[in-house]
Amino acid sequence: MTLEVSDLAVARGGVCVLEGLSFALSPGRALVLRGPNGIGKTTLLRAIAGLQAPLSGVVRAAPESLVYAGHADGIKATLSVSENLSFWAHVFGNKDISQALDAFALTPLADRPAGMLSAGQKRRLGLARLLVTGRRVWLLDEPTVSLDRDAVAMFADVVAAHLGAGGAALMATHIELGLADASELDLVPFRARPVELDDFDGAFL
Amino acid sequence: MRDLRLAVRAGGGFGLGLAFFLIVVTLVPFAVGPRTELLAAIAPGILWLGALLACLLSLDRILALDWEDGSLDLLATAPLPMEGTVSVKALAHWLTTGLPLVLASPVLGLLLSLPAAGYGPLVLSLLVGTPALSVIGTFGAALTVGLRRGGLLLSLLVLPLYVPTLIFGAEVARRGAGALDYATPLLMLAGITCGTIAVLPFASAAVLRVNLR
Numbered sequence: 001m002t003l004e005v006s007d008l009a010v011a012r013g014g015v016c017v018l019e020g021l022s023f024a025l026s027p028g029r030a031l032v033l034r035g036p037n038g039i040g041k042t043t044l045l046r047a048i049a050g051l052q053a054p055l056s057g058v059v060r061a062a063p064e065s066l067v068y069a070g071h072a073d074g075i076k077a078t079l080s081v082s083e084n085l086s087f088w089a090h091v092f093g094n095k096d097i098s099q100a101l102d103a104f105a106l107t108p109l110a111d112r113p114a115g116m117l118s119a120g121q122k123r124r125l126g127l128a129r130l131l132v133t134g135r136r137v138w139l140l141d142e143p144t145v146s147l148d149r150d151a152v153a154m155f156a157d158v159v160a161a162h163l164g165a166g167g168a169a170l171m172a173t174h175i176e177l178g179l180a181d182a183s184e185l186d187l188v189p190f191r192a193r194p195v196e197l198d199d200f201d202g203a204f205l
Numbered sequence: 206m207r208d209l210r211l212a213v214r215a216g217g218g219f220g221l222g223l224a225f226f227l228i229v230v231t232l233v234p235f236a237v238g239p240r241t242e243l244l245a246a247i248a249p250g251i252l253w254l255g256a257l258l259a260c261l262l263s264l265d266r267i268l269a270l271d272w273e274d275g276s277l278d279l280l281a282t283a284p285l286p287m288e289g290t291v292s293v294k295a296l297a298h299w300l301t302t303g304l305p306l307v308l309a310s311p312v313l314g315l316l317l318s319l320p321a322a323g324y325g326p327l328v329l330s331l332l333v334g335t336p337a338l339s340v341i342g343t344f345g346a347a348l349t350v351g352l353r354r355g356g357l358l359l360s361l362l363v364l365p366l367y368v369p370t371l372i373f374g375a376e377v378a379r380r381g382a383g384a385l386d387y388a389t390p391l392l393m394l395a396g397i398t399c400g401t402i403a404v405l406p407f408a409s410a411a412v413l414r415v416n417l418r
Binding site for chain 1: 271273274275276278280283285417418
């Protein structure tokens with residue numbers, strides 16, 4: 001089991017948004033999180049990535065296997081595309097970035113300052129970062145935002161290749177990627193009920 | 206650590222602190238008037254205060270830029286210890302801000318007619334003291350990261366923490382200018398710097414983890 005979540009509850013801004021959530025992700029599989037805006041997809045992904053502590057429950061994953069890609073791509077506008085990518089490759093202890101550049105058709109743009117890229121190209125650069133990390137479980141938050149149709153297909157191919165190589169992906173997206181190994185998880189049944197204040201202070205509020 | 210290169214190159218604001226230091230110190234003779242002996246007496250204090258304010262100016266760039274473009278989240282999930290990341294950030298800040306100030310200070314000492322005996326101690330005190338300014342500043346930046354318009358709050362938080370460094374740093378420079386023995390305040394200054402470097406990266410990392418939630 002690559003990633004296992006049991007009885008997880010997460011909160012955003014002090015309010016519990018999801019509770020009782022359990023699922024498991026095995027190698028070669030992708031899990032797509034579905035649910036309306038504000039249900040807690042981002043919060044869930046950040047909790048699994050370890051950026052915030054869950055209210056309760058356990059996240060079990062092999063150490064150093066997760067990589068998180070959020071709404072922001074973490075791109076430095078003054079560095080070139082290849083410099084941005086090599087920085088992240090070095091952070092994760094890798095050297096080779098040419099494969100990642102190829103996979104997202106960024107090779108012709110390699111020497112361009114990242115600040116000059118369009119929104120879609122920036123996103124492609126942000127996604128290329130996943131490839132240089134060498135991590136097995138990808139946590140993706142709306143990965144296809146601002147990508148055009150070709151780029152979405154490109155991204156679907158990359159994810160399929162990653163799954164084929166024994167990786168796994170947990171993603172929040174509204175777009176159909178056409179992945180053969182993907183299952184869906186609807187978050188609506190896990191929406192937390194409004195929390196009753198049952199502690200002593202509650203009587204005075 | 207490649208974070209250094211990134212911080213240095215993407216930091217911008219490199220010349221900004223130095224230029225600010227230059228202007229503040231140049232303005233002082235205009236404000237005080239051309240009285241050489243008075244200028245010589247206040248020169249060490251003015252130079253230290255100028256360096257401190259110049260340092261303060263660039264503090265919010267340490268982490269705010271990384272926060273805005275999401276790199277900070279990604280760095281937090283990267284296999285680097287957070288303590289290491291903030292230490293490198295502080296080091297990068299010192300190299301881009303503190304070190305140029307140290308190198309420029311003798312020239313500005315000339316402008317303020319600092320006595321000849323004072324140049325060595327002045328440079329030495331800044332060299333020993335400015336790393337503490339960067340490390341304390343990084344702690345302040347970690348406290349205020351994610352706050353909109355956190356710059357003013359950052360200054361208010363950090364300036365009181367700069368007081369010990371300022372006292373001993375200016376004291377070294379002042380005693381040096383008066384050709385007195387300055388070993389004791391210099392040791393105290395070095396102690397403060399070592400202490401902050403040893404302790405504050407851990408505090409900054411802890412605060413940053415809380416702020417990233």
